[in-house]
Amino acid sequence: MTPLVSILIPAYNAGAWITPTLESALAQTHPRVEIIVIDDGSTDNTRRLAEDFRLRGVRVVAQPNRGAAAARNTALGLATGDYIQFLDADDLLDPGKISNQLALLAAASPGKVASCAWARFSTSPREEVFRPEPTWRDLSGFDFLELHYQGGWMMPPIAWLCPRALLTAVGPWREDLSLNDDGEYFCRVLLRSTGIIFCPRALAYYRSGVAGSLSQQNNAAALASLDRSIQATTRALIAHENAPRGRLAAANAWRRLAHDLYPTLPSEAAHAEQQALALGGSHLRVEGGRLVRATERIFGWRAAARLKRYRGSHPPR
Numbered sequence: 001m002t003p004l005v006s007i008l009i010p011a012y013n014a015g016a017w018i019t020p021t022l023e024s025a026l027a028q029t030h031p032r033v034e035i036i037v038i039d040d041g042s043t044d045n046t047r048r049l050a051e052d053f054r055l056r057g058v059r060v061v062a063q064p065n066r067g068a069a070a071a072r073n074t075a076l077g078l079a080t081g082d083y084i085q086f087l088d089a090d091d092l093l094d095p096g097k098i099s100n101q102l103a104l105l106a107a108a109s110p111g112k113v114a115s116c117a118w119a120r121f122s123t124s125p126r127e128e129v130f131r132p133e134p135t136w137r138d139l140s141g142f143d144f145l146e147l148h149y150q151g152g153w154m155m156p157p158i159a160w161l162c163p164r165a166l167l168t169a170v171g172p173w174r175e176d177l178s179l180n181d182d183g184e185y186f187c188r189v190l191l192r193s194t195g196i197i198f199c200p201r202a203l204a205y206y207r208s209g210v211a212g213s214l215s216q217q218n219n220a221a222a223l224a225s226l227d228r229s230i231q232a233t234t235r236a237l238i239a240h241e242n243a244p245r246g247r248l249a250a251a252n253a254w255r256r257l258a259h260d261l262y263p264t265l266p267s268e269a270a271h272a273e274q275q276a277l278a279l280g281g282s283h284l285r286v287e288g289g290r291l292v293r294a295t296e297r298i299f300g301w302r303a304a305a306r307l308k309r310y311r312g313s314h315p316p317r
Helices: 018-026 046-051 068-078 097-106 141-151 164-170 181-192 220-240 244-261 266-278 290-299 301-313
Strands: 005-011 033-040 058-063 083-086 112-121 195-207
Touching: 005 018, 005 046, 005 068, 005 097, 018 033, 018 046, 018 058, 033 046, 033 068, 046 058, 058 068, 068 181, 083 097, 083 164, 097 112, 097 195, 141 181, 141 195, 141 220, 141 244, 164 181, 181 220, 220 244, 220 266, 244 266, 244 301, 290 301
Parallel strands: 005 033, 005 083, 033 058, 112 195
Antiparallel strands: none
């Protein structure tokens, strides 16, 4: 029997994007999908626009504002599909995304998850170029996370297609997290999975640079969430592989966080560096060109991070 795929969309004040997002979900070539939108207390026209799709089979459920993780948990509780596709309300799916991934998962052993090629975009996905990354291949869950913390390579939530049975075993999204809630959740998913199958023919479009988006926040609550999520993921890494390789991956996670926070938030960066040292230390370098690398080699990573931040805010003319 053809599997049913649940496309789960948390939406909060997404009126500017929800219509094309839903159109991309409805355009899937896979013949059996259910689409569930959770309006998370929007104060704009998100719910009204989503309601316009009810006659096309979209289910819309409203709840008080509790955050994206809570909206995803509500959607998971309502989902009846064999597979789960998470779709943020401003992202887009290529029509063949789900069908191409399902073709590979159908031939794989149980417990596998599928990833795909993805591109960032800000206005139109037609303007974007797909740039392969080291994680664009078949990997174990641990190998993916090791690469993620070593080189910053990632897969946004839209890129994955997961068996519902695996997600049930993993448990719900953590509703006490906001920033990096997806990083913590998919860490659990990947470590519990039997591996990742990369599907190059499946395409997804990840909207970046949206003003006010969660990923751009640096307030106290968001930073506390980020710290808790890294605590959780590094504990999971070490529990999965309590050996030098696991501790190094965890130390790299903390050192990468220190690089991202310094010099804007020096005390938080110092905390992250202390966590890395407690795990044995990390040799992760600040990402940048030759001048950044030379500065780090001579003066240390903090000087390199300051230079990178300065050059980022004062681009060459």
